[in-house]
Each structure stands twice: as structure tokens, then as C-alpha cells.
Amino acid sequence: MSTEPSDFNVTPRNRLMRYPKRGHYDKATIYPILDEALVCQVGFAIDGHPYVIPTIHARLGDQVLLHGLKGGRLLEHIEAGNTVCVSVTLLDGLVLARTAFNHSMNYRSVVLYGSGAAIEEPAAKLAALERLTEHVAPDRWRDVRPPDAKELKMTTIVAIDIEEATAKIRQGPPGDDGEDLTYPVWAGVVPLPIVPQPPQTDPKQTIAYPVPAYVTPYRRPPRA
Numbered sequence: 302m303s304t305e306p307s308d309f310n311v312t313p314r315n316r317l318m319r320y321p322k323r324g325h326y327d328k329a330t331i332y333p334i335l336d337e338a339l340v341c342q343v344g345f346a347i348d349g350h351p352y353v354i355p356t357i358h359a360r361l362g363d364q365v366l367l368h369g370l371k372g373g374r375l376l377e378h379i380e381a382g383n384t385v386c387v388s389v390t391l392l393d394g395l396v397l398a399r400t401a402f403n404h405s406m407n408y409r410s411v412v413l414y415g416s417g418a419a420i421e422e423p424a425a426k427l428a429a430l431e432r433l434t435e436h437v438a439p440d441r442w443r444d445v446r447p448p449d450a451k452e453l454k455m456t457t458i459v460a461i462d463i464e465e466a467t468a469k470i471r472q473g474p475p476g477d478d479g480e481d482l483t484y485p486v487w488a489g490v491v492p493l494p495i496v497p498q499p500p501q502t503d504p505k506q507t508i509a510y511p512v513p514a515y516v517t518p519y520r521r522p523p524r525a
């Protein structure tokens with residue numbers, strides 16, 4: 302278990318059992334991972350049947366925001382007050398060891414649990430949509446047409462209170478040791494950073510607007 306100050310309680314649900322030294326329970330470690338990840342997976346069970354749904358998220362304080370078209374099963378499940386499990390993974394590299402056994406990946410992942418409710422009040426809904434937009438492309442919100450009343454009505458936004466969370470982090474070279482270190486094969490790490498490619502202007506755009514600074518270059522993690 303991490304010796305860092307624990308902001309989240311360590312419970313039977315979130316206590317890391319496998320490689321506990323890779324576990325972190327503090328917000329200073331967990332929140333930047335949530336903020337860097339572009340996509341989360343939301344796990345939930347209905348009538349004993351498990352579902353894991355990928356979707357866009359954003360963190361607002363101690364909450365995770367999700368949004369979607371009204372009527373979606375996942376969002377209705379959260380609106381009804383049920384607990385969900387949200388997970389994100391940042392894949393940092395492939396760890397190619399000398400032994401098949403020690404092959405691994407370098408990563409920063411978070412698993413969190415919480416329940417929440419829909420945000421109904423129009424101003425709060427708008428603020429949540431701004432946060433979701435800014436999570437994907439910081440500074441984008443100020444440039445685009447905000448949602449109108451009809452679009453707001455069509456959209457469900459839920460805020461999930463982060464009740465328990467764990468980060469698990471693996472970094473560094475392969476874990477080979479002993480006589481395996483002399484095994485005659487290349488070993489090391491293949492870094493896998495997110496490297497955005499040149500943007501592709503919408504072919505329907507007839508006026509050559511300048512490409513915004515937050516697009517060239519697009520950065521992950523976003524600028525502070």
C-alpha cells in the first residue's frame with residue numbers, strides 16, 4: 302500500500318491486493334490521471350447482468366460528470382441512484398522482458414466507485430457541459446455556439462460523487478532478475494505517448510478560419 306497520505310478511505314472494495322505497492326489512494330495522484338484520460342469505462346450491474354460502457358467523462362471537483370442523450374440505460378441507471386464503477390487507463394508503454402512471464406505494460410489507471418444524480422438546473426447543466434467540452438479540448442467552449450434550450454433538454458448530465466478510488470501505477474523497465482538478465486534477447490520499454498496528427502479541416506468549412514492554438518498542437522495532458 303502507498304505510504305502517501307490517503308485522501309480516500311481504503312476499504313475492502315478499493316484496497317489493491319495485487320502489487321499493493323503500486324496502489325495510491327490520494328487525490329493528488331488520482332485526479333491528474335482522471336483529468337488526462339479522454340475516455341472512461343463505466344461498469345454497472347442490472348438484474349445480475351454486468352455491463353461496461355465506454356464514454357466521455359470530466360472531473361469537476363470530487364465528482365465525475367457523464368452526459369448523453371436522454372433515455373440512455375447507463376445514465377438512467379445512475380439517475381436512479383445506483384452505484385457504478387468508473388475506470389480509466391493511460392497506457393504509457395509496452396514492457397518487453399527477457400522472459401515471457403515478465404512482459405507487462407507501463408500504465409496509470411484509476412478505478413473509482415460512486416453514485417450520483419442528474420443535474421437538472423439549466424445553469425448547472427451548462428456549466429457541466431462546459432467542463433466536459435473543456436476536458437476534451439481546453440479553451441474550446443469560448444469559441445463554439447453554446448447549447449440551446451432544445452439541446453439542453455435532449456441531454457442528460459449526471460454527476461457521480463467519487464466515494465472511493467484507487468490509482469495503480471506501473472512504470473519502469475522489465476522486472477527480470479537473476480540469471481534471466483543474461484538471456485540473449487533485447488529487453489526494454491516501447492513508450493506509447495499520445496501523439497496527435499495534423500488536424501483535418503472539415504470539408505464543409507468554406508471559410509479558411511485559423512486553426513486554434515489548442516488544436517496545433519493538441520496536447521495530452523492538457524496545458525495547466
Ligand SMILES: Cc1cc2nc3c(=O)[nH]c(=O)nc-3n(C[C@H](O)[C@H](O)[C@H](O)COP(=O)(O)OP(=O)(O)OC[C@H]3O[C@@H](n4cnc5c(N)ncnc54)[C@H](O)[C@@H]3O)c2cc1C
Pocket residue numbers: 314315316317318319390392406408409410411412413467468469
Ligand atoms: C494496461 C493494463 C494492463 C494490465 N494487464 C494485466 C494482466 O495482463 N494481468 C493481470 O493480472 N493484471 C493486469 N493489469 C492489472 C489489473 O488491472 C488488476 O490490477 C489485476 O489484474 C488485479 O486484479 P484483481 O481484481 O485481482 O485486483 P485486486 O487487487 O483484488 O483489486 C482490488 C481493488 O483494487 C482496485 N484496482 C484493481 N486494479 C486496479 C487498477 N488497475 N487500477 C486502479 N485500481 C485498481 C479496485 O478498486 C479493485 O476492486 C493491467 C492493468 C493495466 C492498466
